Amino acid sequence: MPEQSPSTLSRRDFLKLMGAAGTALTFAPFVPWGKFMPNPDAAKLEKVPVILPDGNQANVNTFPVNHAEVITYPQTGDRVLDEEAFRKWQFIRLPAELGGEKNDVSSFRAYSMVCLHLWCLWKYWPQEGRKRGECPCHGSMYNPLTGTAFAGPASLQAPPSNTLAKLELEADASGDLWILPAKFSPNENGVVGYGRFVK
């Protein structure tokens, strides 16, 4: 039988445990989940550009209002690792009615795409009458302004498991957008797949 590396084994065991534990996680907000969830290692993170799927850096002067793209954070340069769901974020420019026409960083949000219910990937829908994040699995819906679920099963979970992990963004003098180093804890950027306390 081929040997399995300890990290593969422990991650698989962890995922099994998650299945068994179910919503029990919701009732343990003070455990440092960032250490146990498959979140990236925050200790190694630096300020990095927001790189769009076309390879360009996002800029406040060119990114369309009421529009979203998938970004990867943190990028490793390894194609397989960079495909992990836990590295995928919806980078959103808010619709005009939520302030998205301002040519500064306040128009932008970046939320983890891992739905807080059972970890399907949600995405932003810009169509009239939607303009919200929607999860295809069980219908959780997320407010693009805050990252908090307002409908579906994720909205019924206790904080922090009703609000998505979020990246902090910064714009430089030329309008280029950057991601500030994330701290994956419920009281800071939040924990991917677990949630974030709203301050």
Ligand code: FES
């Ligand atoms: S996994 Fe998203 S609503 Fe269930």
